[in-house]
Amino acid sequence: MTFSNTNSPAIIVEDLKKVFRKRSGFMKSKVTEQWALKGISFTVKDRETYGVLGPNGSGKSTLIRVLSTLLIPDGGSVEILGHTLPKDERWIRQNIGRVSVDAAFYKKLSARENLLYAAQLYGIKPGVAQKRALEILGRLGLKLKRFNDPLEEMSRGMQQKISVARALLINPPLLLLDEPTTGLDPKSRRDVQTYLEEIRKEEGTTIVLTTHDMAEAERLCDRIAFIAHGRIVAEGTADELKLKADTENLEDAFIKITGEKFNDEKEEGEEE
Amino acid sequence: MIERIFRPMWAFIFRDFHLNRRYFSWVLVFTFYAVVNSATVALIGVATNDFKLLLNLILGVVLWSYLAAMFSEIAQSISYERWEGTLEYTFMAPVSRLVHLTGVSISATGYALMRVVLVVFGLMLLVPFHLGGANLGGIMVVMIVASVAFVGLGLMAAVLPVMSPEHGGPATSIFQGLMLLVSGIYYPVKVLPTWLQPFSMFSPATYALKACRKLLGVDALPKGASFSSQLHGASLRDVLPELGILLIMGCVLIPLGLFIFNRAEHWAKKTGKLKRTG
Ligand SMILES: Nc1ncnc2c1ncn2[C@@H]1O[C@H](COP(=O)(O)OP(=O)(O)OP(=O)(O)O)[C@@H](O)[C@H]1O
Ligand SMILES: [Mg+2]
Secondary structure (H helix, E strand, O other): OOOOOOOOOOEEEEEEEEEEEEEEOHHHOEEEEEEEEEEEEEEEOOOOEEEEEOOOOOOHHHHHHHHOOOOOOOEEEEEEOOEEOOOOHHHHHHOEEEEOOOOOOOOOOEHHHHHHHHHHHOOOOHHHHHHHHHHHHHHOOOOHHHHHOEHHHOOHHHHHHHHHHHHHHOOOOEEEEEOOOOOOOHHHHHHHHHHHHHHHHHHOOEEEEEOOOHHHHHHHOOEEEEEEOOEEEEEEOHHHHHHHHOOOOHHHHHHHHHOOOOOOHHHHHHOO | OHHHHHHHHHHHHHHHHHHHHHOHHHHHHHHHHHHHHHHHHHHHHHHOOOHHHHHHHHHHHHHHHHHHHHHHHHHHHHHHHHHHOOHHHHHHOOOOHHHHHHHHHHHHHHHHHHHHHHHHHHHHHHOOOOOOOOOHHHHHHHHHHHHHHHHHHHHHHHHHHHHOHHHHHHHHHHHHHHHHHHOOOOOOHHHOOOOOHHHHHHOHHHHHHHHHHHHHOOOOOOOOOOOOOOOOOOOHHHHHHHHHHHHHHHHHHHHHHHHHHHHHHHHHHHHOOOOOOO
């Protein structure tokens, strides 16, 4: 994939707002508003890895969904790889890959069938897709003989790796990763992180990453935004954020700046 | 062209084929049930010793098992994606809804065809009847034209699970039940309560049945006709009015179904109804 203007930003988000309305009460007359995004602005540079860190419910997944064309915002503008939403929705869809925290697959189908289905949606030949899928899964450390097993027989971590493979199969210039390593064991987590570093180097992929793992954020992200209650409360490199919060490590900076108790992933995983 | 239209369309057929393969025991169970159900209904005609009734019942079960299978396959394809959580991935793929739903409809039609062939075989095995003199080719033509209208209805029904994961599935079943009630599958519409009768006008199945009865030649049979009676099936020319109505219904229902689907998708993206977890 080539772009004429390689040095212009990959993502420009301005004053992005998203509200969820819930109706309740008599004849559903009472409307409660939940502002998930309260005016977010940021820019992601071409080939940059941009981390979005925030407490549970701060709006990270909502942001990723807006960028992946799955939610229509209630205000603000989004420009991705020089194209604007919602006008160039189709073009943008062709050029983004997304990994969500839950590995959503047809659980009865095998990894092969799920991946070939996904690839063909993007117009990729099954033969080409299969070769690429096997290569990616191999690099992610998944045993290839499981390629034809139904996904329901696989552990959550294995499914998550296949989910990463699905996003990378189309070799997108922009990857949107919503907690891609949550629920992975330390070795698998490292496999995924290493692979992300490699494709970033090889392909020049731009990445937006949300995570609750501070070490992961420090390892992968060029810049990090802290988000709380639907607003960006701080932005910068990991070092800048630590300096700003005057703390030793990123986790302390996170807690200090977002002003919330940090829920570690164990708690997160229990929701499964 | 291939990359943007045919390969994505094929992706849905590929997916549905493998899903049916993996759920093969269920496919078998449903098909078995459809065959048995059809035979039990048809045997009522045998028991009453009335060839006319028997043929009317057979026509009803065959046509309905085909149309209902197609309709519910389309509607359930979306329900199923909601259930698995894959709907977000399907919706964020660079595929137009037309291509997506055409792919789904093609595999639904294939599935329904397979079912109806097995139902017909089952009937031939279990129920003594002959179709000598019927215009079977004409009946095929009517079924093909009726399929188009039913695809349109299926698209509209598929909208419901997009809007609500909990209520969408049940609502499509109710919709299907209502259609079965008003279309006069096993009985003339005349026997319905008067206030219900006008609704039959809106069901494509009503016209498909009407045309097929003429083509089969059952209308011309006297009540209580003997099982050896010769049939005199009408020619396609005689059912042109019904074919015309079915065609018009198809031409209206498919674009309308697509339009409603797109609106519902927009609404779901606006209100956050697409997501399941995370
Ligand atoms: N589809 C939806 N319908 C209604 N409310 C929603 C929807 N999606 C998100 N919300 C609400 O918006 C807020 C932000 O949710 P979001 O999922 O973006 O948080 P998050 O930062 O990803 O949290 P986590 O770390 O737990 O994944 C929450 O209050 C949530 O309840
Ligand atoms: Mg989230």
